Amino acid sequence: MEIREVIKHCKSGNQLAQSILFNAHYNQMYHLSMRILSNHHDVEDALIISFTKVFSSIQRFEYRGENSLVKWIKTIVINESIRQLNGKNKINFDEEEFPEYAMTTMSDSELYDIDIEQVYNIIEALPAGYRMVFNLFALEGYSHKEISELLNITESTSKSQLRKARTNIIESINKTKKNGNE
Numbered sequence: 001m002e003i004r005e006v007i008k009h010c011k012s013g014n015q016l017a018q019s020i021l022f023n024a025h026y027n028q029m030y031h032l033s034m035r036i037l038s039n040h041h042d043v044e045d046a047l048i049i050s051f052t053k054v055f056s057s058i059q060r061f062e063y064r065g066e067n068s069l070v071k072w073i074k075t076i077v078i079n080e081s082i083r084q085l086n087g088k089n090k091i092n093f094d095e096e097e098f099p100e101y102a103m104t105t106m107s108d109s110e111l112y113d114i115d116i117e118q119v120y121n122i123i124e125a126l127p128a129g130y131r132m133v134f135n136l137f138a139l140e141g142y143s144h145k146e147i148s149e150l151l152n153i154t155e156s157t158s159k160s161q162l163r164k165a166r167t168n169i170i171e172s173i174n175k176t177k178k179n180g181n182e
Helices: 004-013 015-037 040-060 068-085 116-125 128-139 145-151 155-178
Strands: none
Touching: 004 015, 004 040, 004 116, 015 040, 015 116, 015 128, 040 068, 040 155, 068 128, 068 145, 116 128, 116 155, 128 145, 128 155, 145 155
């Protein structure tokens, strides 16, 4: 069934169409929410609420291509994941400025030995504020202005959180590589 047809049937309350839409986007939205919440149970809660919102407000959705649907669902999932994280008071945005020169870097040759699963675990272990800004900026493509509006923080706080996240990730990778080579 074509996506326009699925949306049309979802708008009429067809449960089969809703199931098709849910199944088509569940994995992507699960991973998106997991990058924000880092807890399977919280992610499941966020997705249930998110898809409930998707189906209850799909009447107002205006189809402008496949990407418009994915972006709309992503926005709902991100907002709900952030709402859940805020509700648990797990976000702490460290407001102190982080000097630009303190940024740790890695050369391209150092990146070849990195296990992607280790990197994922390192990102998941970041403090919530760092992790959320890093994921929104680096993985979802949001600008610092968009992040600041979404999280109700300043653009400079968003930039600072990103620098701290990157530094933390690189230092953790270097520590992991050093411990693995001993």
